Amino acid sequence: MSALLSIDRLRVELPAAKKGMRTVIHDVSLDVQAGEAVGLVGESGSGKSMTTRAVMRLLPEGARLSGEIRFDGISIPGMDRRALRRWRATRVGMIFQDPRAHINPVRTIGDFLFEGVMLDGRLSTSQARERISHLMRAVGIADVDRRLNQYPHELSGGLLQRVMIAAALTTEPELLLADEPTTALDVTTQEEVIAIIDELRRERGLAMLFITHDLDLAAAVCGRIAVMYAGSIVEEQKADALGLATSHPYTKGLLAARPELGRRERRLQTIEGRPISAFEVGDGCAFATRCPRVRDRCRQERPAPTQVPGGRVACHFIDFIDAAAGSPAVGSGGGTR
């Protein structure tokens, strides 16, 4: 079965401040099936946003891209301007981190949405109006008519993000890219916005690539989760298997570092060392500088993603880790390949 969105050995290099290029994404491969939600989790600078930017062809000037990104079999880097515009307008929607920065401050909400709907080109004015008010209600905005006449600065962050969700859905896309859609919102609004995204996604059978640094959040809304570290995907797992069959030391470290409600802890566990940038990674494993189980081989040879039950893990010593962790991995056959 071919995936709706298929990223194959994507590598992105950006021009460095002085000279030469810096690799920010190393051989990232990821598939999103139609109707499936995939979480892309990683810390700041791990390349998760850059990956979505590469998918949307929003890379900064001078960036070099290799590998392939396909949407429904069509190469995205190979699209000409017209095709790209058409694709962006009709088949994919994107929600951004900070809604206030991503909307033109001098135009009303109504103008903004109306313009987006009319991009489709198949709707009459009245149909467009109909769809807008329908969408506004779908994202939980009550007094539609009043909101349409307001300017972005008159809306709260949560409300504005709902508008952005509505805007992303205006042309009924098949894929939704959500780049940390709740990071700029306060906690109570976060929950509502996530619920709306999740519900609308399920209703419409949308595929979604959900970018976040919150593992639990990703696990809650996504079926599958890919963990990124320093420009590489270190692990890809079914969301419900993540806590149990985790095999990559980085993911283990992340999960161990979470505080838990109702458990008193003297000190939170941490991952030793500092997070490194993608361009600092040498020939070896990206996590080699911080891995508690690092061996010589890790420093010299980059581990290829290995199939494990439920997903893929990029580590040389999966067997060993599984055995050492001794976790009763659900659905994993004892760490065999």
Next chain:
Amino acid sequence: MSVLQVAPKPDSREITSWGARFDGPTTVACVIVVVFTLAAVFAPVIAPYDPTQVDPSAVYQGPSVAHLLGTDNTGRDILSRLLHGARSSLLGPAIVVLIAAVVGTVIAVSAAWIGGRFDAFVSRALDVIFAFPGLILAIVAVAVIGPGLLAPAAALSISYIPYIARVLRTAAIRQRNLPYIAALEVQGFGAVAICVRHLVPNLLPLLIVQATVSYGYALLDLSAISFLGLGTQPPTPEWGLMVANGQSSIIAGHVEQSLYAGLTILVAVVAFNVLGQGLAKAFMGDDR
């Protein structure tokens, strides 16, 4: 967590009270500009005399009730000539600024949008135009096309393009890199649609300020050209022309015509400059 730079958001106080944010000088300048414009529009109605009516029996009359600002060397009423002169004196700069603003905006936005070599080429081309003084360009245009209002105005509008385009280009590049533009691109809008409907409206305050200040300078330049006898031709009244016409009378002790015409130009230019500064303050705050 990364905090993104948010586009300056207008709070409602700013929107509703631009007028209230004008300081004293700006308000005065605004009133002067409005009065001058009204004078130009309604000159035939409010002027007490025909501006071209020669009256040999009333030459060099000082200010009186009949002639508030006196008469010139051929007995024409100076006030009437000033009022009618406002028409060509204010129309010329308007043409200059209009052409320069439209062309300048198109150039600035396309340079900012396309970037790269095109931007570099456009920027250098603007520098080249910048190197030619507007007056010289206008004189060349008069030499080629002939005297009148249009030739110098057309030439000046070319030399005013850099004043508008250079400032707008910088602002357009800043806007171009704001996230909302990227969001529109992702929605599938074409470059022209984004520029026309989103980018340019966000540049408007700056454009208005720049156009207002340029208007003052264009007025000064066009008056200078008329003063040299290359612009509007007599007997059409025009301020720069009146300063020139009055020259010969100064020796005879009759300074009125040159003085009043010169003062009018001075007041108009200063008013447009102050208004431009005031608008800039009102639109962009003190920290522009």
